Structures are given as structure tokens and as C-alpha cells.
Amino acid sequence: MSEKTKQKLVQEPQVEHEDLNVLMQRRREELEELKKLGVEPYPHEFNRTDFSKESIDSFKDDAPQRTVMLAGRIMSIRRMGKASFCHVQDSQGKIQVYLKKDDLGSIYDAYKLFDIGDIIGITGFLFRTKMGEVSIHAQKLTLLAKSLRPLPVVKEKVDEQGNKVVYDPFSDKELRYRQRYVDLVVSPEVREVFIKRAKLISGFRKFLDAKNFLEVETPVLQPLYGGASARPFVTHHNALDVKLYLRIADELYLKRLIVGGYDGVYEISKDFRNEGMDRNHNPEFTMLELYVAYRDYRWMMELTEGMVHEAAVAVNGSSTISIGEHTIDFKPPWKRITMFGAIKEYTGRDLRGKSEEDLRKTCKELHIEIEAAQGVGGLIDEIFSARVQPHLIQPIFITDYPVELSPLAKKHRSEQGLVERFEAFANGQEVCNAFSELNDPLDQRARFEEQVKLRARGDEEAQPLDEDFLRALEYGMPPTAGLGIGIDRLTMLLTGQTSIRDVIFFPQMKPEK
């Protein structure tokens, strides 16, 4: 490092200090004053024994005085000279603290330098104020972490009807996503969404573990990607000097594990797709994939409805969820209908056996815009997406898809041109995708070759041929049922969020500045 560079590094913090706004300068000054008063601004621990909500809920007016020790962040302060109230927030919520100079002595002077955002420990006894709020009468106050940056102050009030009214919520979406830590501090409902997300995932795990499926991990960095139609992220391994792809799906590796002899495997993990971003797409997202040997897609439908139902109950405590004017009930059994059956039900047209020309005519009659390149399968899918999917409010399985759309699914046992595949829909959105897995290695090779042709024609999302996967199938894979569930979108559905960014802690953003 050059002398010049060294100097620059040394000077940088001071330069930064001069750039601070008055609020942050003030807090740094307070920090120094606190140190002068002998207050350690960043102690190592605090042995709390109590939490806000538990303390409030357990309070009884006629019971003997109870001392509690809890810790949290100051969210509001109301000073009245020689006494003060503040609200302290911990993981369970907020509790009011009453601080009196007579009881606290010299630390009360230090407390004058405390701010909204500081993290403190409180020891005191529970009581009810004149206004009726269960609070802590502080006997001891400990600073646990001095905050140097002002937090957005969100004020709230309970109106006559008992509804909580929030004033000036922290609402700038860009700031909320970029500084999610702030969003989480000031918005309990945001914290709640992510708690529900965790409950969904742990609900799935419990369900699958109870059935003795093995949770596994497969490579994120892959020499060849596959298992879905999407463009991958590309990276490079220096030591091997090879190109690697970030996985777009887990499918092909998990099926290799079924070949290896496990009866059931699942993986909950991030996939990466190098595509556009919108309210339903984030470049990295979480999938559950599950494969079970000796089962088919009909068996998988039963498992799916049972698993999603249990997870919905785990998340919301109920099998139903209200979205807009709809109440969606995940209780099994879910309705089942074939894709052609559903199209007939909602358009009155039977598309079975129709030629590409017929289908184009139908699209025109139904005022559905299509592209020249689309084949029979693509056209059927367009009609389904436009005329059927929006009507699928209650959970429903749509079964038996055109073979062209599903290069990894097994051909239907009785219907020509179809595969044994189902997708579940709810609230007009896809919930999962599953099929009887293709285990005929020769058929799989032919399907891959179709994909290679599409690729040669410029379809960047067509799947590359995976010779090692074919080798695995050639050793023999038992009949297998497979399932994929997008965790982010299911979380959206179960928490009533309309953007994927509201169910991902740190959604992808362009870099700042």
C-alpha cells in the first residue's frame, strides 16, 4: 500500500464525521458525554428474564408486585422534567416504562442523553398507570447500545373504536427495501410477514420429515444447468478455470439421488434465474422440490393438498385466508380437472386433437394475442392462462399438460400427446408444479434433443442436454413423482402480500449511487 493510500484511509473517518448531519453529530456528542458520566455505551450482555407481551399479559392488578428485567429499543420518549415515560420494543412488542429521578438517581441524568433508537435494559416492577396502561416502574436502567442514527418516528394512537391509527408510517419503498433493518424495527406487520414465512417453511419441513423424506443439499454451482426453462447466471471458478452456472432448479440432481436409492428426497433452497424483475419475480428465489420413488402424480396431488393445508394452518392458524372479497380454503380434497376440461368449462370449447391452425383460429375468436413461433402446446397454454387461470380462486389441480411444455415429465398413460403433470392454482395464481417423472432414458434423450433444436432456433430458455443425467437414468430410475413449490409466491398468497419484494428480506435492487 502506498503512503498516499494509507493517509487517505486514516483520514477517511474524519471526513465522514464532517459530513454528518446535525442529528448524527448530536448523537456522537451524546455518546462522548455518556462516557464522561461513566456510562459504558456498548456493554457485553444483559441477562434479561422477561419480555414485553408476556409481562403485560401476566399482570394482575390485585397480585403482589412483580419485578421484571427486560431489554429492547426505545421507540418513543415523553419527558416531564424529573420523570419520564418511554416505550421499549422487544421481539414481542412494546411496553411502557416509567422512569422517575427519585428512583433512579444519577442514571436519570444519563437518561437525558438517551434517544429514540437506543437499546436499553430495564429492571423494575409492573404497575398500571392512571390511564390504564400496564407499564414498568423502572428501578434500574442500563444502556446496552447507543444509537447514532435517527430512526424514523412512527406514531400511533388507538381511536375510539379501538383501531390502531398509524401516523407517518415509514413508507418509502426504496428505503424500506434497502434498509430493511429499519423497516423491521418500525413496522411490526413487516416483522410478522417474515415470521409467517418461517412458519410456512418449518411447516413443510415438519410435514416431510414426519413422512421420513430425506432433506438433502445439491450443488448451487453447476457445470450444466437444467430442470426448468430459464436463463442462468454464469460465473467462473478460478482454480478449475471452468464456467459454472448458478442453478435454475434442483430437479436433475434430486432425481439422481432417487436413482441412487433414496425413497424420498427434498430440498428447500435458492434458485437463480437471470430474467426480468417484477412483483412476481426476484432473481433469486426459494423453491421446495420433492421427489418420491414408486409414486405417480396422482399420489402427489394428495400429498400436496395435505402439505399445503397443514402449512396454511401453521401460518395463519386456519385453513382459510381472506384475499380481497374471496375467502380461500385450503382444506383437502381440492378439486381436480384436466387442462382441456378446464378450458372447455370456461370457454365452451373442446380443444382435444385440434391442429395448430385450429388453435390459432380459436385464439383469434377469443381475442387472445399470440406469437407466430408458438406451437400446439404453447397455444393451449395461452388460452388456459388468459381464459381459465384468472377464475381459479379456490385451490384446484389442473392436470394433464401438452407434452411440448414439459420435457422432463412422463407421457400420459392413456392420453396421446399429454404428460402426467399437474399444477395447483389458488387466487388465480400458480401454487405448484408436479409430474410423474420421466424415467425412460431413451424418451428423455429424445426430449432433450427437441430442446436442443429449440435452442438452435434461438430459444435461449430451452434446456441443454445433460449427458450425465441421461447416464443416471440409463442405470434405471424407479417410477417417481416430483413436486416443486415456489415458497415466495406461496408466502405472498398466505400473507396477502402483492409483491414478492414484501416476502423477501433483501430483494434485489440496483446498487446505491
Place this chain on the structure above:
RNA sequence: GAGCGUGUAGCUCAGUGGUAGAGCAUCUGCCUUUUAAGCAGAGGGUCGAUGGUUCGAUCCCAUCCACGCUCACCA
């Protein structure tokens, strides 16, 4: 990728061709059961960035940046 919109104090937002305002937050004073605490006073801004028009731009114009919404693409 296209259209529309937004960007002003820490946060939420007004506003104007003559270099800016409110509420909360902050600071000072008063206040020992307050709660959107209150009362009195004060400080705080590169008005997203860069160009242009103009005597003068935060405002008008252009470009760029970031974000949002809708659509397209995409499962």
C-alpha cells in the same frame, strides 16, 4: 424493454421563475402517572445529478441516476 409517475429537512409531506415551508423527530427552558403528552423558544436543506434557457432555476427544457405503478417478457 415500453408507458405513466415520483425524487424538497432524519421521517411523512406542502410549495414557488427572485436560493424554501409544515407536522413529527432534534436542541434549550418549564413540567414527578404521560401516551400522536403539553407549553415557550431555537437549530437543521447541494430542493436526486449534470447540462441548457434566463439577469436569476428547487421550479421551465434536455440528458442521466434511483425508485414506484402498469404493461410486455418470464413460470
